[in-house]
Amino acid sequence: MSQILIRHLFGPGPTNPYPEATEALARPLLGHLDPQFLEIMDSACDGLRAVWGTENRRTLPLSATGSAGMEAAFVNFVNPGDPVVIAVNGLFGERMCDVACRCGADVIRVDFPFGEAVDAEKVAAAHPSPKIIAAVHAETSTGVRSDIAALGRIKGDALLLVDAVTSIGGIELKADEWGIDIGYAGTQKCLGVAPGLAPFTVSERAWQRRVEKPRSWYLDLDMLGGYVGEASGSSRTYHHTAPVAMVASLEAGLRRVLDEGLDAVRERHEAAGRALQDGVEAMGLELFAAQGHRLPELTTVKVPEGVDSAAVRRELLEKYDIEIGAGVKECANTVWRIGLMGPNAAPESVTLILGALREVLGR
Amino acid sequence: MSQILIRHLFGPGPTNPYPEATEALARPLLGHLDPQFLEIMDSACDGLRAVWGTENRRTLPLSATGSAGMEAAFVNFVNPGDPVVIAVNGLFGERMCDVACRCGADVIRVDFPFGEAVDAEKVAAAHPSPKIIAAVHAETSTGVRSDIAALGRIKGDALLLVDAVTSIGGIELKADEWGIDIGYAGTQKCLGVAPGLAPFTVSERAWQRRVEKPRSWYLDLDMLGGYVGEASGSSRTYHHTAPVAMVASLEAGLRRVLDEGLDAVRERHEAAGRALQDGVEAMGLELFAAQGHRLPELTTVKVPEGVDSAAVRRELLEKYDIEIGAGVKECANTVWRIGLMGPNAAPESVTLILGALREVLGR
Numbered sequence: 001m002s003q004i005l006i007r008h009l010f011g012p013g014p015t016n017p018y019p020e021a022t023e024a025l026a027r028p029l030l031g032h033l034d035p036q037f038l039e040i041m042d043s044a045c046d047g048l049r050a051v052w053g054t055e056n057r058r059t060l061p062l063s064a065t066g067s068a069g070m071e072a073a074f075v076n077f078v079n080p081g082d083p084v085v086i087a088v089n090g091l092f093g094e095r096m097c098d099v100a101c102r103c104g105a106d107v108i109r110v111d112f113p114f115g116e117a118v119d120a121e122k123v124a125a126a127h128p129s130p131k132i133i134a135a136v137h138a139e140t141s142t143g144v145r146s147d148i149a150a151l152g153r154i155k156g157d158a159l160l161l162v163d164a165v166t167s168i169g170g171i172e173l174k175a176d177e178w179g180i181d182i183g184y185a186g187t188q189k190c191l192g193v194a195p196g197l198a199p200f201t202v203s204e205r206a207w208q209r210r211v212e213k214p215r216s217w218y219l220d221l222d223m224l225g226g227y228v229g230e231a232s233g234s235s236r237t238y239h240h241t242a243p244v245a246m247v248a249s250l251e252a253g254l255r256r257v258l259d260e261g262l263d264a265v266r267e268r269h270e271a272a273g274r275a276l277q278d279g280v281e282a283m284g285l286e287l288f289a290a291q292g293h294r295l296p297e298l299t300t301v302k303v304p305e306g307v308d309s310a311a312v313r314r315e316l317l318e319k320y321d322i323e324i325g326a327g328v329k330e331c332a333n334t335v336w337r338i339g340l341m342g343p344n345a346a347p348e349s350v351t352l353i354l355g356a357l358r359e360v361l362g363r
Numbered sequence: 364m365s366q367i368l369i370r371h372l373f374g375p376g377p378t379n380p381y382p383e384a385t386e387a388l389a390r391p392l393l394g395h396l397d398p399q400f401l402e403i404m405d406s407a408c409d410g411l412r413a414v415w416g417t418e419n420r421r422t423l424p425l426s427a428t429g430s431a432g433m434e435a436a437f438v439n440f441v442n443p444g445d446p447v448v449i450a451v452n453g454l455f456g457e458r459m460c461d462v463a464c465r466c467g468a469d470v471i472r473v474d475f476p477f478g479e480a481v482d483a484e485k486v487a488a489a490h491p492s493p494k495i496i497a498a499v500h501a502e503t504s505t506g507v508r509s510d511i512a513a514l515g516r517i518k519g520d521a522l523l524l525v526d527a528v529t530s531i532g533g534i535e536l537k538a539d540e541w542g543i544d545i546g547y548a549g550t551q552k553c554l555g556v557a558p559g560l561a562p563f564t565v566s567e568r569a570w571q572r573r574v575e576k577p578r579s580w581y582l583d584l585d586m587l588g589g590y591v592g593e594a595s596g597s598s599r600t601y602h603h604t605a606p607v608a609m610v611a612s613l614e615a616g617l618r619r620v621l622d623e624g625l626d627a628v629r630e631r632h633e634a635a636g637r638a639l640q641d642g643v644e645a646m647g648l649e650l651f652a653a654q655g656h657r658l659p660e661l662t663t664v665k666v667p668e669g670v671d672s673a674a675v676r677r678e679l680l681e682k683y684d685i686e687i688g689a690g691v692k693e694c695a696n697t698v699w700r701i702g703l704m705g706p707n708a709a710p711e712s713v714t715l716i717l718g719a720l721r722e723v724l725g726r
Contacts, residue, residue: 005399006391014607016392025608026389028369029379029557031686036368063559064427067603068581099580188604194392196426196559196606215578217462218431240430241377241551243559245388246609323394 007317008344010353011325012140012298013166014188014195015341017253021193024252025245032242040251041228041242047254048199050262051191052164052183053174058207060228061187061250062198062219063243066165069184069198070099072219073134073161076202076210077182080104082131085158087118089146090139091328092163100134103215114331115142115300117293120150131209132182133158138167140189141328143289143300143337145171152179159206165189168199169257170269170297170341181206187246190269190297192342193253196246253342265345270296272345276338279354283363288327288335297345299338300327304361309333312360320356370680371707373716374688375503375661376529377551377558378704380616384556387615388608395605403614404591404605410617414554414625415527415546415564416537423591424550424613425561425582426606429528432547432561433462435582436497436524439565439573440545443467445494448521450481452509453502454691455526463497466578477694478505478663480656483513494572495545496521501530503552504691506652506663506700508534515542522569528552531562532620533632533660533704544569550609553632553660555705556616559609616705628708633659635708639701642717646726651690651698660708662701663690667724672696675723683719 009016030037049059062069074096078084084105086096089112100107110126112118118135133155137148148162159181167173170190175183181203188195202210202221214220218240226237257265273296277287280301288300303309309326310333316322327335340349357363372379393400412422425432437459441447447468449459452475463470473489475481481498496518500511511525522544530536533553538546544566551558565573565584577583581603589600620628636659640650643664651663666672672689673696679685690698703712720726 004390005393007393007397009392009394011394014392014394014604022389022392026385027367029372029377029385030368030370031372031374031377032558034370034680034686064431064581065603065606068427071579071581095580102576102578102580186604194606194608195395195604196609213465215465216434217458217465218427218434240428241549241558243428243557243609244377245557246559246606317397323397 006321008322008349008352010338010340010344010349011323012337012339013186013341015192015339015344017194018192018256018343020256021249021253024249025194027248030244032244033236033238037244038236040248044247044251044254045228047251047258048201050258051169051173051254052199052201054176054201056175056201056203058202058221058225060200060224061247062200063240064198065195066184066186066198068219069186069200070096070163071216072198072200072221073182073184074100074103074105075214075216075219076221077132077159077206078103078105079211081106083108083127084132084134085110085123085126085130087123087135088112089116089118089142089144090114090136091141092136092139096134096163115144115288116290117144118146120147120154123151124154130158132161134161136163137173138164138171138295138298140166140298143295143298144293145295148180149178155179159209166295166298169265171266171295175201187250187253189339190341191253191257193250194246196243197250269340269345272340272347272350273297273299275347275350276340276353279350283358297339297341301336301338303334303336307361309336315360316356322353322356369684371685371712371715373701373703373707373712374686375700375702376549376704378555378702378707380557381555381619381706383619384612384616387611388557390611393607395607396599396601400607401599403611407610407614407617408591410614410621411562411564413621414532414536414617415562417539417564419538419564419566421565421570421584421588423563423587424610425563426603427561428558429547429549429561431582432549432563433459433526434579435561435563435584436545436547437463437466437468438577438579438582439584440495440522440569441466441468442574444469446471446490447495447497448473448486448489448493450486450498451475452479452481452505452507453477453499454504455499455502459497459526478507478651479653480507481509483510483517486514487517493521495524497524499526500536501527501534501658501661503529503661506658506661507656508658511543512541518542522572529658529661532628534629534658538564550613550616553704554616554620556613557609559606560613632703632708635703635710635713636660636662638710638713639703639716642713646721660702660704664699664701666697666699670724672699678723679719685716685719
């Protein structure tokens with residue numbers, strides 16, 4: 001293999017992990033039923049409760065990436081024919097529709113322009129009594145934040161299902177206060193841990209309405225509960241071999257975040273994102289996401305006319321070891337996505353990416 | 364957290380990883396679309412082809428643990444009502460029945476006593492024209508090896524689906540020569556890598572008969588093929604964020620295994636297992652798995668009458684930092700499972716576990 005590179009991961013994720021999270025990955029491995037590992041798992045679940053803003057007993061890391069969290073969210077709660085209202089304002093809302101369809105849902109899709117936020121009133125008007133209302137908190141494809149609390153206020157009898165992959169640990173997230181019933185997230189964004197696990201949480205209210213025998217064995221929350229989340233001590237039963245190294249890494253990353261303090265971490269993301277967005281505009285570039293709904297942790301920038309989007313990304317990668325993301329779908333060549341997440345939410349990252357962009361674009 | 368322990372993982376898995384695999388986990392993280400990461404992914408797929416004994420183009424690590432491999436094996440190839448013959452001689456054969464049922468299969472279960480091998484003739488007689496015949500190569504619950512080549516000879520028009528979680532990298536495995544059409548495995552056993560990925564392979568014959576739109580989005584092999592396995596270079600399309608650290612670790616572990624040489628690695632597992640089994644019998648203990656079908660990498664031992672199985676395991680863990688496994692289901696308290704896999708397939712591990720057992724049992 002070629003020499004090992006040190007990349008600045010300023011794309012939409014993964015981000016560079018916290019050193020504590022990397023160090024934990026390389027620790028001597030423990031068995032998945034070892035008492036010391038079960039302590040680590042419990043501590044990880046406690047940490048996840050804190051970053052979700054929940055007291056849900058059923059809060060745990062699923063043994064796969066964030067997209068498997070999306071699948072678990074639908075497969076455990078959708079019976080064939082259930083009406084499911086999905087707000088779509090980006091790629092991940094679209095993906096929800098595909099996943100829900102495969103579970104047999106009667107999907108009612110409510111579209112919003114890419115780059116704009118979800119409007120709760122329009123979602124409420126879509127169906128009189130859906131089983132589930134689903135939305136993405138922070139759209140990774142567009143850099144937009146939607147108001148989840150507003151969806152909680154209009155949900156009525158429905159369960160509120162939320163994608164928090166790019167919001168968790170980066171911006172305010174209050175699962176209990178906002179009325180989130182089913183939530184999934186990722187580790188590789190603002191939590192500053194490598195990808196491989198899906199932080200998941202379920203309210204008691206949702207639990208009562210779960211599918212009795214989900215089509216997925218691997219993501220069956222009831223079976224998973226025998227190993228983690230509900231069980232403790234010697235009552236734990238084996239379901240599958242947990243990815244022990246990844247769980248240890250998540251636990252260490254969460255401790256790093258909670259030691260710094262959730263508010264402080266969010267302020268750091270806010271400050272870095274604000275400085276980046278100001279700097280980008282000062283350079284004469286335009287932001288893509290609608291004003292007032294911009295995520296600090298993920299900035300979308302319109303590619304200036306006449307500039308080759310891919311060539312700029314390639315130069316950033318090859319000359320500066322900086323990764324930024326392309327846009328998605330119809331915006332593939334017209335938008336860049338710049339993430340400052342986890343340890344990269346820092347002034348030096350802002351200075352570096354702005355400086356490099358200025359040099360490459362000649363501005 | 365308490366002090367970091369160094370455990371000797373002599374249970375049914377995970378095993379202690381090779382140092383190369385651990386080192387790769389802690390390397391600076393790469394983005395999942397970084398050209399250097401895609402090189403690592405390609406190298407991992409090449410390495411997997413070697414340990415599977417296949418030239419299948421569709422050979423890749425799925426982004427979840429071995430049990431998700433089992434789910435992918437059924438969900439991508441079973442349409443509701445398809446007859447699926449499953450040979451059951453342990454827990455993992457039973458799990459296959461559950462997973463296949465959830466996919467809507469018409470499951471024809473062929474039972475064999477736990478501790479004995481699968482008999483191909485009995486499997487062949489179970490149904491005149493199944494779509495799939497499924498079996499476990501190395502039953503992790505009982506320590507038994509079954510003859511997969513014999514199943515390949517009787518499969519007729521059926522697809523042969525094989526669980527190679529505990530066999531891959533440890534004993535002979537020849538997917539192409541034996542006629543395996545769909546295979547899944549794990550990383551945390553004889554490959555000597557932490558748990559978190561499921562090595563997977565699909566023959567062209569199986570590919571032609573796949574489900575068009577599987578119920579699982581996350582494990583949809585057709586969509587995954589756009590990112591890995593079939594695609595290359597800039598034609599790769601994003602499906603989900605790959606667990607980059609785990610893939611880098613797998614790649615390093617595979618290189619370690621292939622540098623030593625597959626035959627040499629298997630001989631090492633064979634020698635360690637044989638020495639352990641001889642030593643256990645010399646101590647007056649009985650082996651559980653049927654003679655002639657014993658796995659070298661996973662030895663099952665009957666707990667002597669009057670001995671408290673759990674107390675012995677606890678003493679091994681607390682006094683010697685040695686983990687061994689309990690038995691499964693009806694054998695939970697009457698069988699121990701001792702694995703010598705990956706780097707632990709070595710003379711010093713045999714000496715250590717035999718010595719510790721002798722001391723704890725007073726033999």
